[in-house]
Amino acid sequence: MKETISHIFLFIGLLFDLLGCIGLVRFPDVYLRLMAATKSVTLGTGLILLSVVIAGSAPVAAKAVLVLLFISVTSPTAAHALARASSVSDIKMWEGTVCDKFTEDRKRKTNEKT
Amino acid sequence: MIIFGFIILIICSALCLYRIGRGPTASDRSVAIDILGIIVVAFCVLLYFKTGDGFYLIVAIAWALLSFIGALALAKFLEDKGFDE
DSSP states (O other): OHHHHHHHHHHHHHHHHHHHHHHHHHOSSHHHHHHHHHHHHHHHHHHHHHHHHHHSOHHHHHHHHHHHHHHHHHHHHHHHHHHHHHHHTTOOOOTTOOOOHHHHHHHHHHHHHO | OHHHHHHHHHHHHHHHHHHHHHOSSHHHHHHHHHHHHHHHHHHHHHHHHHHOOTHHHHHHHHHHHHHHHHHHHHHHHHHHHOOOO
């Protein structure tokens, strides 16, 4: 019973990983690729780690919870830093983008300084 | 059963490597490297399922932290230089 639930979580996680990587290849823009890949790959790897927590013994489950904690804290932070760096280094958005408040705000601030 | 999971993760890594090789700008490549780091953690978990050796989860902890530091360093570098290829 435990093994069946663990395998179900494992394969849902693998499906999310695969969809995230397809998004990384198919989307037209750095920001959209970051959006597609980071969220779904983090969720997919988190579900794979959850399957270890369900199936494994106590020390192994403790290590898996630790990895889950690290991943869920560090991955959004890294994604935020990369998106900010791309925006600051003037990488163009996709032409269908309708709203970019961060760049407007940054340009307004640099104009006020000079 | 687990072999199927390995095949899916190898396809994921191949898609990330495609984006690293092809990506038009440097930040595309940085994003793909960050994602590849998380997929390596998933590889470590599948190796634990295959062998039953808890050592692989320690490797996963170290890899998650090092991948995070690498992504932050790349982001800082991009922000300072502003280069584009």
